[in-house]
Amino acid sequence: EPEVTQTPSHQVTQMGQEVILRCVPISNHLYFYWYRQILGQKVEFLVSFYNNEISEKSEIFDDQFSVERPDGSNFTLKIRSTKLEDSAMYFCATRGEGASGQPQHFGDGTRLSIL
Amino acid sequence: QKEVEQDPGPLSVPEGAIVSLNCTYSNSAFQYFMWYRQYSRKGPELLMYTYSSGNKEDGRFTAQVDKSSKYISLFIRDSQPSDSATYLCAITTHTGNQFYFGTGTSLTVIP
Numbered sequence: 001e002p003e004v005t006q007t008p009s010h011q012v013t014q015m016g017q018e019v020i021l022r023c024v025p026i027s028n029h030l031y032f033y034w035y036r037q038i039l040g041q042k043v044e045f046l047v048s049f050y051n052n053e054i055s056e057k058s059e060i061f062d063d064q065f066s067v068e069r070p071d072g073s074n075f076t077l078k079i080r081s082t083k084l085e086d087s088a089m090y091f092c093a094t095r096g097e098g099a100s101g102q103p104q105h106f107g108d109g110t111r112l113s114i115l
Numbered sequence: 116q117k118e119v120e121q122d123p124g125p126l127s128v129p130e131g132a133i134v135s136l137n138c139t140y141s142n143s144a145f146q147y148f149m150w151y152r153q154y155s156r157k158g159p160e161l162l163m164y165t166y167s168s169g170n171k172e173d174g175r176f177t178a179q180v181d182k183s184s185k186y187i188s189l190f191i192r193d194s195q196p197s198d199s200a201t202y203l204c205a206i207t208t209h210t211g212n213q214f215y216f217g218t219g220t221s222l223t224v225i226p
Contacts, residue, residue: 004158031211043159043203043216056212091158095211103149104205104214106158 002026006092006107014115016081021110023075023092032075033093033104034067036060043091049075079112087114118142119206121217130226134191138204138217141185145206145215148180150189153201153219162202163189194224 005024013019025032034046048055049067066078075094079086089111093104121138128134136150147166151159163178165171171178179188187206191198204217 006158033214035216042218045213045215048212055210058213089156093214102211103147103161103164105161106151108158109156111156 004092004094004105004107006090006110008110009108010111010113012113012115013082015084019079019082019112021077021079021090021092021112023077023094023107024073025075025092025094026096026105029094029096029105031055031095031097031104032067032069033095034077035091035093035106037089037091037109039088046077046090082112082114084114087112118145118215119204119217121204122220123218125221125223127223127225128194130194130196130224132194132224134189134194134198134222134224136189136191136202136204136220136222138187138206139185140187140206140215143182143185144208145185146209147207147211148178148187149205149214150176150178151203151205151216152198153203159203159205191222194222196224196226199223 007022032049037043045058047057047061064080089109091109092107095102095104119140150163153159168182175192177190201219201221203219205214207214
C-alpha cells in the first residue's frame with residue numbers, strides 16, 4: 001500500500017539553527033499538510049498546501065515556518081530559527097482529489113529535538 | 116470552545132470486550148469524520164472515514180455519527196491486545212483545508 005515517507009526520522013539541532021523536514025507524498029496526492037505533536041499532547045494543525053499555495057495555517061505557523069514543494073515530489077517544512085519549544089514530532093499528511101473530506105494519510109513523523 | 120472534545124481515558128479493558136470511544140464537536144459546519152489509531156512513536160493510521168449520520172462498519176470496527184447531537188463514536192468489538200493504542204477522532208469541513216483532532220484516548224486491552 002502506498003505510504004507517506006518522512007525524513008529524517010530523528011533530527012537533533014541546536015537552538016537558533018535552521019531545520020528542514022522532508023516529506024514524500026503518496027504519488028497521486030495533491031493536498032499536503034504538516035502537523036505537530038508535542039510529547040503527550042494532541043496532534044496540532046500547522047499548515048495546509050495545495051497547488052503551490054498555502055490554503056490555511058494556524059497560529060503556530062508564524063514567520064519562522066515556511067513550506068514549499070521544491071521539485072514537484074518532496075514537500076518540505078522549514079523552521080528558520082529553532083526554539084526549545086519547537087521540540088516535537090512533526091507529521092506530514094497528504095490526501096488526493098475528490099470529496100473535500102477525503103481522509104489524510106500520515107507519515108511516521110520526524111522527531112525534532114532542540115538542544 | 117474547542118472544535119472537538121474527546122473522552123481522554125485512559126481505558127483498560129479485558130480481551131474480548133466491546134470498547135466505546137467518543138468525541139463531540141462544536142460546529143455543524145463539520146461534515147467529515149475520521150478515526151485514527153496511533154501506536155507509540157508512529158504516525159496516525161486511518162481506521163474509519165464517514166460523512167453521513169448513521170453507522171459504518173468495517174470488520175470489528177463501527178463508526179457512528181449523530182450530526183444532530185454533534186457526537187461521533189467508534190466501537191471496537193471483540194477487542195484484541197493488538198488494539199492497544201491511542202485512538203484519535205478527526206473532523207473537517209467541506210473545504211478540507213484544516214482537520215481538527217481530538218486529544219486521543221489511550222486504550223489498553225489486557226490478555
